[in-house]
Amino acid sequence: MKYLLDSVAMKKIDEYSIKTTGIPSVVLMERAALSVSSFVEKLAYNKKDSGKKDISICVVCTKGNNGADGLAAIRQLYLHGYKTLVYEAGRKEPGTDEYELQKNIIKNLEIPFECAVQDNILPLDEYDFIIDAMFGIGLSRDVTGVYAQIIDEINRVSAVKVAVDIPSGLSAGIVQVSNKKVKADYTVTFGFDKTGMVLYPGRKYAGKVIVSDIGFAVSQDNVQKILENNPARMIEKKDILMIPEREADGNKGTSGKVLIAAGSRSMGGAAFMSAQSAYRSGCGLVRVFTHENNKNALLTLVPESICDTYNDKNSNCDELTKWCTWADCIIAGPGLSVSGQSEEIVKCILQSGSDATLILDADALNIISENEEYYEYISRYKGKVIMTPHVGEMSRLTGKSVGQIKGNSVETALCYSKEHGVICVLKDAATVVCDHDNIYINTSGNCGMATGGSGDVLTGVIAGMMCAGFDDECFAAALAVYIHGCAGDMCRKNQGIFSMKAWDIAESLSTVFTQNNTDYN
Ligand SMILES: NC(=O)C1=CN([C@@H]2O[C@H](COP(=O)(O)OP(=O)(O)OC[C@H]3O[C@@H](n4cnc5c(N)ncnc54)[C@H](O)[C@@H]3O)[C@@H](O)[C@H]2O)[C@@H](O)CC1
Ligand SMILES: Nc1ncnc2c1ncn2[C@@H]1O[C@H](COP(=O)(O)OP(=O)(O)O)[C@@H](O)[C@H]1O
Ligand SMILES: [K+]
Structure with a gap:
């Protein structure tokens, strides 16, 4: 049996890990990013006909912590020799602390960077991989405007799409708030499966889901102690073994x-x-x-x-x-x-x-x-x-x-x-x-x-x-x-x-x- 969590539960686990147990936020983020970048590298490795320099990867981000994960992941891929681009959408105001920290590293390394302009969206046809880091579990409302245009563009092109934590536009909980969603081929999700990716329509948007342990201080065994309500669960194959033995x-x-x-x-x-x-x-x-x-x-x-x-x-x-x-x-x-x-x-x-x-x-x-x-x-x-x-x-x-x-x-x-x-x-x-x-x-x-x-x-x-x-x-x-x-x-x-x-x-x-x-x- 495994727990399925929503954004409220995930935020509690995040907070518990960072504030109560003292694991620095950037450590979790670096591990999250590493799980994404190494997964993309594994996919890229299968494109044996190309050298790293010929494989182009674009991360699309907004200025929250999902975007920060995306920036850290693209930096790791850039340092491994891939052709990379950061495509940023968002208002003029600065992003979260984590986002600005990651963006500063991107600038210092001079990784190519573009800002999205409404009604003049960058065509994304040339990329082999798109890392979707616009919205994570922080999504709170319907996706509109420039964000919606970018999602349409991501869904239009044939690149392999890897979503960070959850496809952008999809809610982690039992109810969907947005009609616009990235249709991912893969989703690398952090710590726990998310309810919104197991229920339909989310399951169709998430593609193959990889659950990555990024070092949260909460495991499947103690998750219930942290949360007030009983989260949803999913049965796994090994649970079949719990069927009591037949009396000889x-x-x-x-x-x-x-x-x-x-x-x-x-x-x-x-x-x-x-x-x-x-x-x-x-x-x-x-x-x-x-x-x-x-x-x-x-x-x-x-x-x-x-x-x-x-x-x-x-x-x-x-x-x-x-x-x-x-x-x-x-x-x-x-x-x-x-x-x-x-x-x-x-x-x-x-x-x-x-x-x-x-x-x-x-x-x-x-x-x-x-x-x-x-x-x-x-x-x-x-x-x-x-x-x-x-x-x-x-x-x-x-x-x-x-x-x-x-x-x-x-x-x-x-x-x-x-x-x-x-x-x-x-x-x-x-x-x-x-x-x-x-x-x-x-x-x-x-x-x-x-x-x-x-x-x-x-x-x-x-x-x-x-x-x-x-x-x-x-x-x-x-x-x-x-x-x-x-x-x-x-x-x-x-x-x-x-x-x-x-x-x-x-x-x-x-x-x-x-x-x-x-x-x-
Ligand atoms: N320690 C950390 O900070 C960690 C953060 N993590 C990442 O952080 C993510 C959550 O980050 P955030 O809570 O910053 O939120 P997101 O980055 O998911 O969302 C970005 C921002 O978008 C805004 N927003 C929500 N819906 C919108 C809409 N429809 N249109 C326009 N803007 C909208 C929100 O106000 C939010 O601030 C996770 O999904 C995960 O990727 C993970 O790396 C785990 C560790
Ligand atoms: N797309 C699907 N994916 C997984 N399971 C499905 C799907 N469609 C139907 N099922 C399962 O098949 C069963 C159909 O049950 P039901 O509608 O009562 O059929 P019937 O009345 O013909 O026996 C349910 O257990 C349902 O969960
Ligand atoms: K995402």
């Missing part, structure tokens, strides 16, 4: 009993997908409660599952109640459809008296968004409740537009989770998982997963992690989302981004679990 003397009843209430008269696929992925994620017994039309197909596709059915005339709620109390985890909703009968089924589960962890997905969510009283049933449900809306479902649940949700997915998920006392898994390209005091942003997966049934597979993986024996359900849900994304990444490799489908994702889960074992055990 366990049996199918002790490895997790899952009830899946899914599938309707004309929609069976979702139930099969959930069942298959629940078994692939370690569950001991999977019982599917579905429409009788789906029984034969289910037992053919997932013969390990147990099947109970309802039909058009009889919702079979007495049986369903019994199986709810049997289960350790219940999935409700995939392919259930929205009808009076499916409403009855969801209500029956919520009022079953079971204390199993309950995952509400798809049509269960659509039913809830149409019937306010279901929140009352949720609040009285004995077990933990996990709700897994995609952005469209979240829009129906909250009345917010898709645009509003996408523009502030963390806040939306967090508010929803706090208001209803549930773990919220807000599914999107960067899925957010949260409860009242934990936030996870997912980094695995790819757009090949934007295909029917991927979400049904996720419910099965979440059920698997709920049965795996974690104490912290929110972490377990975030881990499931991460594993699901890794399975998607495996499919991208094997089936390709266009051809992969949800069943492939379920089938790739075993490789994610076993590959991890060989990697780390």
